[in-house]
Amino acid sequence: MKRRGRGIACMWYPIGFTVAANPSAATVKVNEDGTATLLTGTVETGQGSLTVLAQIAAEELGVATEDVHVVSADTDVTPMDTGAIASRTTYVTGNATRLAAEKAKAILFNVAAPMLGVRPDQLEARDRKIQVKRFPQRQLPISQVAHHALFVKGDPPIGSASFNPPTVAMDPETGQGLPFATYVYATQIAEVDVDDETGEVEVLRIVASHDCGTAINPMLVEGQIEGGISMGIGLALQEEILFDDKGRQINPNLTNYIMPTSLDMPEIEVDIVPSYDPTGPFGAKGVGEPTSVPTAAAILNAIHDAVGARVHSLPATAEKVLAAIKESRVQGTKQLPGTRRAIAGPAA
Amino acid sequence: MRGFKVVEARDANHAVALLAELAPSVKVLAGGTDLLVDFKHAPHAPEVVLDITRAEDLKGVSMTDAGLRIGALATHTDIMRSPLVRESLPALVDAAHTIGAVQTRNLGTLGGNLVTCVPSMDSGPTLVALEARVTVAGPGGRRELPLTEFFVGPRKTVLKPDELLVDIIIPKKNVGKPTDFLKFGLRKGQALALVNVASSLWVDPKKTFVEPRIALGAVAPTVIRAPEAEAYLEGKKITPEAMSEAGRIAAGEARPISDFRASAQYRRDLIAVLTRRTLENACARVQDVRPGGSK
Numbered sequence: 001m002k003r004r005g006r007g008i009a010c011m012w013y014p015i016g017f018t019v020a021a022n023p024s025a026a027t028v029k030v031n032e033d034g035t036a037t038l039l040t041g042t043v044e045t046g047q048g049s050l051t052v053l054a055q056i057a058a059e060e061l062g063v064a065t066e067d068v069h070v071v072s073a074d075t076d077v078t079p080m081d082t083g084a085i086a087s088r089t090t091y092v093t094g095n096a097t098r099l100a101a102e103k104a105k106a107i108l109f110n111v112a113a114p115m116l117g118v119r120p121d122q123l124e125a126r127d128r129k130i131q132v133k134r135f136p137q138r139q140l141p142i143s144q145v146a147h148h149a150l151f152v153k154g155d156p157p158i159g160s161a162s163f164n165p166p167t168v169a170m171d172p173e174t175g176q177g178l179p180f181a182t183y184v185y186a187t188q189i190a191e192v193d194v195d196d197e198t199g200e201v202e203v204l205r206i207v208a209s210h211d212c213g214t215a216i217n218p219m220l221v222e223g224q225i226e227g228g229i230s231m232g233i234g235l236a237l238q239e240e241i242l243f244d245d246k247g248r249q250i251n252p253n254l255t256n257y258i259m260p261t262s263l264d265m266p267e268i269e270v271d272i273v274p275s276y277d278p279t280g281p282f283g284a285k286g287v288g289e290p291t292s293v294p295t296a297a298a299i300l301n302a303i304h305d306a307v308g309a310r311v312h313s314l315p316a317t318a319e320k321v322l323a324a325i326k327e328s329r330v331q332g333t334k335q336l337p338g339t340r341r342a343i344a345g346p347a348a
Numbered sequence: 349m350r351g352f353k354v355v356e357a358r359d360a361n362h363a364v365a366l367l368a369e370l371a372p373s374v375k376v377l378a379g380g381t382d383l384l385v386d387f388k389h390a391p392h393a394p395e396v397v398l399d400i401t402r403a404e405d406l407k408g409v410s411m412t413d414a415g416l417r418i419g420a421l422a423t424h425t426d427i428m429r430s431p432l433v434r435e436s437l438p439a440l441v442d443a444a445h446t447i448g449a450v451q452t453r454n455l456g457t458l459g460g461n462l463v464t465c466v467p468s469m470d471s472g473p474t475l476v477a478l479e480a481r482v483t484v485a486g487p488g489g490r491r492e493l494p495l496t497e498f499f500v501g502p503r504k505t506v507l508k509p510d511e512l513l514v515d516i517i518i519p520k521k522n523v524g525k526p527t528d529f530l531k532f533g534l535r536k537g538q539a540l541a542l543v544n545v546a547s548s549l550w551v552d553p554k555k556t557f558v559e560p561r562i563a564l565g566a567v568a569p570t571v572i573r574a575p576e577a578e579a580y581l582e583g584k585k586i587t588p589e590a591m592s593e594a595g596r597i598a599a600g601e602a603r604p605i606s607d608f609r610a611s612a613q614y615r616r617d618l619i620a621v622l623t624r625r626t627l628e629n630a631c632a633r634v635q636d637v638r639p640g641g642s643k
C-alpha cells in the first residue's frame with residue numbers, strides 16, 4: 001500500500017568566505033556605440049552567472065543586458081577570479097563587476113556634466129541615456145557621451161575594480177569569528193508516497209522557499225533551485241559511490257551509479273523570499289549550493305511521516321526503507337499513521 | 349572499437365545463407381543497442397557483422413494460425429504501437445514501455461533482447477508467462493521450441509553461431525489471456541530490473557484460477573517459471589490470501605543473488621509482492637480483455 005507523508009527541513013548557508021583572501025576582479029569598458037564590454041575571470045558552467053554579471057553591469061551603466069558583451073575565463077586577458085565555487089560568483093564577482101561599472105560611469109558623468117550644465121552628482125544613467133535627476137528630458141545618449149569622452153576629452157570610460165570580502169582573523173583560542181560575509185536561508189517541504197511493501201519512495205512534490213537576497217534573475221534562481229533539488233533527491237534516495245574491499249569503485253558508470261532521471265523529478269514549486277543585503281550587488285547574495293542542502297532532510301522526514309520509520313544513513317534506498325519499516329513494526333513502538341492518511345496506490 | 353566488415357541480408361533465408369558462409373566469425377546486428385555496447389568493451393570484435401535490419405520478413409506483428417507472431421526484428425516501439433498487441437496482450441506493451449528510453453525502444457528489437465539473454469531482460473517474463481515459442485533458422489532448416497528452452501544461462505541461448513532467431517509466437521490459446529507485468533528498478537527511468545514478474549491466468553465461472561502462469565526475471569540465471577506457485581493456484585478460489593501465498597511460494601522458487609544493488613532477501617521480498625500484485629492486476633484485467641474472461 002502507498003502511504004503519503006510530508007516533511008520539512010530548514011537550512012542556512014554561508015556566502016563569501018572571509019577566513020582567507022577571496023578576491024574577484026573585473027574590468028568594464030563603455031564603447032563608443034553605447035555598448036559595454038565586461039572582462040571577468042569567472043567560469044560559466046551553465047548556471048547563467050555570466051548573464052547575471054551582464055545584468056549587474058547593465059543596471060549600473062543604465063544600458064540593456066544585451067548591450068553588455070562578456071569576455072570570461074581566459075587567463076590571457078581576463079582579470080583574476082577566485083573561482084566559480086562556494087556560491088560566491090553573484091556576491092563577490094558581482095560586487096567587483098558593479099564597482100568596475102561604477103568607475104566607468106563616473107568618467108561618463110564627469111564628461112557629461114559640463115555638456116548638460118550640471119554637476120556630476122546630479123546625473124543618473126538610465127535607458128541608454130545620461131540624464132539629469134528629476135529632469136529626464138535633459139539627457140544625452142550614452143553613445144554620444146562615450147564618443148565625446150574618448151575622442152574629445154581623451155578620457156576613455158573604463159573602470160577596473162576588485163572585491164574581497166574583508167578577511168577576518170578567527171580567534172586562535174576559541175576558533176570563533178565571522179567566517180563569512182553573509183548568509184542565506186531556505187525551507188523545503190517534501191511530499192512523498194512510500195510503498196510500505198517494497199520501500200519504494202516516490203517524491204511527488206517539493207515546495208522550496210529560498211532567500212537569496214535580491215533575485216537578479218528570478219528564472220535562473222528557479223533553475224538553480226530545481227537543479228539543486230534533483231541533486232538532493234539523488235542524495236536522499238539513490239546516489240552512492242560503492243567500493244570493494246580493495247578500495248576500487250564498484251559502480252563507476254551511470255548504469256550502476258543511480259542518478260535521478262527526468263522521470264524521477266517531482267513537481268517543484270519555487271518561492272523566492274524578498275530580501276535585500278546591503279553588502280551585495282543590488283542587494284543580491286547567492287543561491288547555488290544552498291538549494292540542495294535541505295532536500296534530503298525534508299524527504300527523510302516525509303518518509304518518517306508516511307510510515308513511521310526513520311532511516312539514518314543516506315541514500316534511503318528502497319531496501320533500507322523497507323528494512324526500517326519492518327523494524328519499526330517489530331519494535332511496535334512507532335505506530336503507522338492511521339488509515340486516514342493512507343492512500344491506496346494503483347498497484348497496492 | 350576495432351573496425352569490422354558489414355554485410356547486409358535481404359531476407360531471412362539470405363541471412364541464414366550468409367551465416368552458414370561466415371560463421372563462426374560473424375555477429376548478427378539488429379538494433380545494435382546491446383551489440384555495439386559489447387564491441388566497445390570486448391577485446392576482439394568479430395571480423396564481419398551481418399546487418400539484418402533490411403530483412404522485411406523478420407519484422408512485423410501478425411495473427412497466424414499458430415497464434416500471435418512477432419518478428420524478431422520488431423522493435424519495442426513497434427510492439428507498443430501494434431493495435432493487435434494493444435488489444436489482445438496489453439501486458440506486452442507495458443513490458444516494452446519499461447525498456448530503456450525512447451531511443452532504446454526505437455532501435456532495440458525483441459529478438460535482440462531475447463538473444464542477449466541477460467537475466468533481467470524486460471521482454472522475457474511476459475512472453476514466458478504466455479508460454480511463447482520461438483522459431484530458429486539454420487543450415488538444417490527451421491525448428492520451433494519453447495522460449496524457456498531457448499534460454500540457457502546468463503548471456504547464453506541455444507542459438508549456434510550460424511543460426512538466426514526468426515520470430516516469437518504466442519500460442520493461439522493464450523492470445524487475449526489476462527496478463528500483467530511489473531518491473532522494479534532503482535529509479536523510474538533507464539533502470540535495470542532488480543526483479544521483474546509477469547503473471548497470466550484465466551478465470552472460470554466459479555471464480556477459480558485456470559492455467560495460472562508466473563514468470564520471474566532477474567532472480568535466476570535466466571527468466572524462470574514458478575511451477576509450485578502455479579500448481580498451488582490451479583483450481584483455487586480467487587482470494588487475496590491465495591495470491592499472497594502464491595507470492596510467498598514463488599519467492600522460494602527463485603534463486604536470487606546478493607550484490608551491491610540489493611540483497612537476495614530483499615529480492616525475495618520483491619518477488620512475493622510483485623507476484624501478488626501481477627496476479628491481482630491480471631484478475632482485474634479479466635473484464636478488460638474479454639467479457640466473461642474464461643476460455
Ligand SMILES: Cc1cc2nc3c(=O)[nH]c(=O)nc-3n(C[C@H](O)[C@H](O)[C@H](O)COP(=O)(O)OP(=O)(O)OC[C@H]3O[C@@H](n4cnc5c(N)ncnc54)[C@H](O)[C@@H]3O)c2cc1C
Pocket residue numbers: 375376377378379380381382383384385420421446447448449452455456457458459460461462463464468469470471507511512513514538539540541
Ligand atoms: C541505454 C540502454 C538502456 C537499456 N535498457 C534496457 C531495459 O530497461 N531493459 C532491457 O531488457 N534491456 C535494456 N537494454 C538492452 C537492449 O536495448 C535490449 O536488449 C534490446 O532489445 C536489444 O535489441 P537490439 O535489436 O538492439 O539487439 P542487438 O544489439 O542488435 O543484438 C543483440 C544480440 O542479439 C543478436 N541478435 C539480434 N537479433 C538476432 C536475431 N534475429 N537472430 C540471432 N541473433 C540476433 C546479436 O548478434 C547480439 O548478440 C538497454 C540498452 C541500452 C543501450
